[in-house]
Amino acid sequence: MTVKAGYSTPMLHAADIENSIRFYQLLGFTTIDSDGSDPVFWARLHCEDGSAIMLLRAEHPLDASAQALILVLYTPDLPGLREHLLAHGLKAGPIAYPPYMPSGQLSLTDPDGFRVSVCHWGKQEQVAWEKKIGRNA
Secondary structure (H helix, E strand, O other): OOOOOOOOOOEEEEOOHHHHHHHHHHOOOEEEEEOOOOOOOEEEEEOOOOOEEEEEEOOOOOOHHHOOOOEEEEEOOHHHHHHHHHHOOOOOOOOEOOOOOOOOEEEEEOOOOOEEEEEEOOHHHHHHHHHHOOOOO
């Protein structure tokens, strides 16, 4: 048997964990554990689908322009999620329709200025993807 790693969980540095938790809660994440300190040093969040992220308090000032990855999330109701975010005071950009995501995506920045992309992923996209990879829908 080959030894493998798995269960990839992005870890994001955050200046203020509690502020970042509030932001990611609006996207559907819930906190499942933390170190319990005050202020919080690290926290793990997840969504109903099992996706997870970890937040780790930054020890140095953050430079969002040096971000090397984009957190990509999917929703079956992009217009509805955008309205939800706007109603809670977040700056959700307009829905764009780039060639790689013709059903739509919007861009956000988290409290530390890191880019988060939310894409539409509905039944039609799932069926087309499963057909493309040879699975029955």
